Amino acid sequence: MAETKAPAARPLSPHLQIYRPTLTMMMSIVHRITGFGLYFGTLLLAWWFIAAAGPNGYARFEWFIGSWIGRLILLGYTWALIHHMLGGIRHLIWDTGRGLGPVEREWLVAANLIGSIVITFILWVIGLLAMGGSV
Amino acid sequence: MSGSPHIRTPLARVRGFGTAKSGTAHFWHQRVTAIANIPLTIAAVIILITLLGRNQAAAAQILGSPAIAIIMLLFLTSITIHMRIGMAVIIEDYVHDESAKLALLMANTFFTIVVGLAAAYGILKLSFGL
Numbered sequence: 001m002a003e004t005k006a007p008a009a010r011p012l013s014p015h016l017q018i019y020r021p022t023l024t025m026m027m028s029i030v031h032r033i034t035g036f037g038l039y040f041g042t043l044l045l046a047w048w049f050i051a052a053a054g055p056n057g058y059a060r061f062e063w064f065i066g067s068w069i070g071r072l073i074l075l076g077y078t079w080a081l082i083h084h085m086l087g088g089i090r091h092l093i094w095d096t097g098r099g100l101g102p103v104e105r106e107w108l109v110a111a112n113l114i115g116s117i118v119i120t121f122i123l124w125v126i127g128l129l130a131m132g133g134s135v
Numbered sequence: 136m137s138g139s140p141h142i143r144t145p146l147a148r149v150r151g152f153g154t155a156k157s158g159t160a161h162f163w164h165q166r167v168t169a170i171a172n173i174p175l176t177i178a179a180v181i182i183l184i185t186l187l188g189r190n191q192a193a194a195a196q197i198l199g200s201p202a203i204a205i206i207m208l209l210f211l212t213s214i215t216i217h218m219r220i221g222m223a224v225i226i227e228d229y230v231h232d233e234s235a236k237l238a239l240l241m242a243n244t245f246f247t248i249v250v251g252l253a254a255a256y257g258i259l260k261l262s263f264g265l
Binding site: 032035036038039042043045046048049050051052053054055058059062065074078081082085088089091092095120123124126127128 | 166169170172173176177179180181182183184185186187190191192194195198207211214215218221222225250251253254256257258260261
């Protein structure tokens with residue numbers, strides 16, 4: 001221990017490139033990405049609500065939301081809302097210290113992914129059929 | 136500690152001043168708004184899909200009706216608070232340049248307030264028929 005050398009350049013902490021991808025990791029990333037997307041999705045809401053005041057403005061909005069890209073964005077926005085909501089519930093469960101075991105956590109993220117698709121589909125069916133909207 | 140002329144540690148320098156008493160405020164607000172967002176999101180998604188295929192008069196009537204307008208205003212309030220905190224976390228995670236970080240955090244606050252108030256204005260205008 002006589003001589004002290006300057007420490008070699010070492011990685012500060014392991015990050016994504018070190019770990020093998022897991023479902024919980026991917027779902028954590030998707031939670032952040034959906035949150036990021038939803039942030040800008042509020043622009044669509046603001047446009048929608050302001051445009052609803054007059055026929056000319058609403059015609060422009062309807063042209064956009066009625067196009068296939070508009071429908072895709074709205075479908076993506078609603079799916080991201082539901083996915084982020086279920087991911088939030090998962091995190092609230094984890095906040096209590098429950099569901100962190102090796103079996104439960106995998107079950108929770110799988111339920112998050114499948115649930116987001118199923119619930120989005122159900123809400124679109126309710127919105128379109130029961131509430132009288134139309135595609 | 137590197138380069139500090141003081142022999143006192145950073146801990147010693149702040150000890151005795153007390154805490155800011157707000158260390159968990161963002162953590163807590165993120166969870167309160169998360170819980171509020173659960174029912175509001177489900178309602179908002181159904182309302183939005185219901186508007187599809189309806190003309191402007193019908194959309195304006197639905198969005199301006201008391202129950203729907205109040206749900207949408209609550210939804211907008213809760214999500215904008217939630218997304219301001221969430222985006223601040225993303226900025227703090229990835230932007231390490233101090234001035235860029237401050238600029239983005241400020242832009243985050245401005246964006247969430249502008250988009251939230253603009254959308255709320257749209258709802259209120261329909262409600263009050265101005």
